[in-house]
Amino acid sequence: MCLAVPGKIIEIYDSAGMRMCKIDFGGVTREACLQALPDAKVGDFTIVHAGFALNILSESEALETLEALRELGEIESEINIGDEG
């Protein structure tokens, strides 16, 4: 139920008084309500749940998380090499 999918905002507009947007989910385009993200702009990535954009996705935070795990992987392979030697 709390499934939320990341996508890219490609167009922002008003519809019946609501701040709405078009979102590209990597090929599939859908409409979502942008009412809770007043600062979102075209090009931002957002997480969408039941036609409602919940938050802007932070690319730098994503990179940081991945980097920490990559370092872990490198340490892991060094340990393995150590074990073999």
Add this chain to the structure above:
Amino acid sequence: MTDTFALLNQFRNAELVKAGIAEIHRITTRHWAIMEICGGQTHAILRYGLDELLPENVELVHGPGCPVCVTPLELIDKALAIASQPDVIFTTFGDMMRVPGSNRDLFSIKAEGGKVRVVYSPLDAVKIAAENPDKQVVFFAIGFETTAPVNAMSVLQAKALGLKNFSILVSQVCVPPAMHAILSAPENRVKGFLAAGHVCSVMGYWEYPDISQKYHIPIVVTGFEPLDLVEGILMTVRQLEEGRAVVENAYSRVVSENGNIPAQELIKKVFEPCDRGWRGIGEIPMSGLGLRKEFADFNAETRFDVGAIKTRESEICIAGQILRGTRKPPECPAFGTLCNQDHPLGATMVSSEGACAAYLRYGRSRTGISENKTS
């Protein structure tokens, strides 16, 4: 420029998942029961086989974070009674269609000619109401904090459009009171929590340090990709092994401490905290959201008089114990036989977030709690 879709795909990178799993193996010295609260995470864990990659001593306990599963039977019977009325278009998320009420489900009402429509968003239900002024349109507004803003938005939108034929049947529940209920239960085995990432994207995690301190339990905000889950489990085990109990965020690309303030304001504008019954668990004080008085016109429970409702639960189904994390699906005598996805006895077999449905779909037919080591 980084291709963000490619970047996000990295959260399914098998090598990084393996590195994280190896680290969990390396640091685990004893048995830990960790609860993932969200049913979406339960499905992701089983789908990617993460439960089978973890050390035997790291046991994942599946939490009650499946709104379809915890919606009280009485409310489902009410939904069925409303949906059977003429001149009603009953709209719902697809998951609710097969959830068994006392005697039948929404699907059978649709088969009998009732106007039941599956919608992607409650805002679609508002559109249906605008297009069908001679019908009463009801949306079954179930969900956790993730779904509360869009459910609130649908009411505000219906009000702004002056619609008199739109109402919602509310079963909104909140995560923190459920965490308190789980941790204070005498049979509790949970030693760490993976907090539900999308609930936190709305609410933040400022409510959790109190829980973490009170019960001395690590709480790690966790996402839904395999790497997110491995990272969340790793951070939880690390805390447990070091004797720490704090709140950490393993889903920082989506979740901030304060969450989405405008979304929280939408919730507060339309809903207020109230006591709520959870199917299989019972009533938890102030664990739900109900419509504020000024939006009473949009409350389907008062708009439709469906008379007294007499509920009847399956006598075999152990969904309640599964939702509390005290038993696992294969321990149910009906699992995969009398109860299956075509003929579910309980909601946990229906939903795409229910633990029973996940165990059956991904072939975990043998593992029960009795087989897990306890210490």
